[in-house]
Amino acid sequence: MHAWVKASWLAAALATCAVPAVAQQTDIRIGVALEPPILDPTAGAAEAIDIVVYQNVFEGLTRVDQNGAVQPGLATDWTISEDGLTYTFTLAEGVTFHDGSSFDAEDVKFTFERILGPDSVNAHKEFYEPIESVTVIDPLTVELKLSRQIGNFLFDLGRGDAVIVAPESADNNANEPIGTGPFAFVQWDRGSRVILERYQPYWGEAPALSRATYLFIADTGAMTSALLAGDIDGTNNFGQEALAVFEGNPQFTVLVGSTEGETILATNNQKAPFNDLKVRQAMAHALDRQAIIEGATYGYGTPIGSHFAPHNPYYVDLTGTYPHDPEAARALLAEAGYPDGFSATLKLPPLAYARLSGQIIASQFAEVGIQLELINVEFAQWLEDVYSNKDYDLTIISHVEPFDVGNYANPDYYFGYDNPEFQALIDELNGTTDDAQRRELAVEVQEMLARDAVNGWLFQLPQTGVWNSKLAGMWPNSPIEGLVLRDIHWTE
CATH class of the missing domain: 3.40.190.10 (Periplasmic binding protein-like II)
Incomplete structure (x- = not known):
């Protein structure tokens, strides 16, 4: 007998007799x-x-x-x-x-x-x-x-x-x-x-x-x-596509908040053609960030232009660095030697925002000549293939650790971004305790990552919890x- 049938039968039985308070x-x-x-x-x-x-x-x-x-x-x-x-x-x-x-x-x-x-x-x-x-x-x-x-x-x-x-x-x-x-x-x-x-x-x-x-x-x-x-x-953290089922239902509390999760089109910077700045810039111009947010988070995501949380006091809005411009994307691809575009793989972990974003990005990239093969993987495989072995072209993931921009100073990290100037900036930022100086350095860090189009900056992942309305805390x-x-x- 299914659990809900048992529960319904038991509730009906208890309704016919007096029971002590539980x-x-x-x-x-x-x-x-x-x-x-x-x-x-x-x-x-x-x-x-x-x-x-x-x-x-x-x-x-x-x-x-x-x-x-x-x-x-x-x-x-x-x-x-x-x-x-x-x-x-x-x-x-x-x-x-x-x-x-x-x-x-x-x-x-x-x-x-x-x-x-x-x-x-x-x-x-x-x-x-x-x-x-x-x-x-x-x-x-x-x-x-x-x-x-x-x-x-x-x-x-x-x-x-x-x-x-x-x-x-x-x-x-x-x-x-x-x-x-x-x-x-x-x-x-x-x-x-x-x-x-x-x-x-x-x-x-x-x-x-x-x-x-x-x-x-x-x-x-x-x-x-x-x-x-x-x-x-x-x-x-419930899928935003189904939140409407619970909004307005008195049996549930819907909590919408923010996370530290920068959602990115992570790029293997050590692998051709992604080791070419013009190619990465072209991909940045091909992204229609707002369309991705509407389609993957049902409008709950916050656009980002670098690897930094919008609620952080050091945040600077860099979403206009490479605005959506398919014509500019095609021109940059031609300059990089890919007038007809190229093909690549996009490995997607089993997360709704990743797989929905992947479908949208594949369509946007196709408009400029980049053909993506979408490969769905389980999370353990993603950790092994992408995170550990760097066996990937592109992937989509939210980096949920706070103030994790320092990952980009590690050339062995799975992005493969190796920029000594950036590494020196992070060293200076990490060693600075004065808040005004830290903010200046943090802004410079964000601007460098944005200019280098290290990854495709998509959105800040929202936290959308759904809870029994009798729960608090x-x-x-x-x-x-x-x-x-x-x-x-x-x-x-």
Whole structure:
């Protein structure tokens, strides 16, 4: 018997008799589009990892709140030396990992030495490379000394890449994560779900939820059915094409906010013909950004002209750098030696915005002579082919990490963008703490990426959550990757 039939039968039966009042619900079932490849955020780049474990299972010295501000985490306080190179952290007392082992400064030392070690698989080791030494002062005091100033250091310590792990369990965190957070890992039914439960000895304020189940539902239609049937209680990022089903329905709350997700037509800059600036400029002129936003996000996306979030105070609007101009695109292709255009592949992960954008872009590129073969891949294959092996021409993806423009300073990153002038700019930006100077440098960084047409800048990904109307405490915006459970609660 189907679950909804059972539920209807049971409701009818209960309606005929008096029943005692039941306790307020404390569990939640959340639908998410992608299954994480692993559950260790210090060993993988996929946002799907942080959606499940960030601030839930694992915690860092600091944490990022829903406004993007840095808050105390496992470090309750800190001091910074006058030269900005030495950070001394006071750690929370009475903290234990989910296996019962105690947390102390030695775990902090282990975590950062692991991140910086020669065998590190941390996706963003570069954020922490300026850490010159980690010194244990006493069990609840640790000192991090930097080789140079880092303007975003406290924020970077609050990323999923820097959550604190224990030497006893670190090697198994990919499959059985053990952290210090308010929720402990229970089980992972691959292809189906991950279950977390409230960790009773949690050192901080106990969450209202007792249990959270993440169900993997890639298809928007299936997600819609699951929401309407009550099989899930909500999702943090629902397909915009079906939002109208829930808008105005009193049983649901629709939360529309912003994310850090720059959605781009990522380009293999090391591969011909994309290593030719004129070709990349031609592709930029071929893109009708507004048409892509209307077709792929149903108007909810925000246009971007470089790799920077529009809500960032350093943002500058560069959407007019290469305006939609098919004639200019054809002329640039001819100058580059492709008067009849060329053919290329476009690998698309299983995300609605990517596959819808891909169809629209293929049509727009065809107008200027660029013929695209659309190749749909599963996310694990995308990570292997595109992100790891750089085996691609073009792809579409949202880069959801905050202030991740520094990726372009790494010539080995999957874009293959190698510009020493840009790399020097990023070094200067990372080492600057004065806000006015940081803004000037950030604007220069954005302008250089826009001029070089490194990627096709499409739109800032919106966050469109759909939740049971009796739930509260969900983040409307996503200033950092994750779906933080600590404030979510049932109101009745």
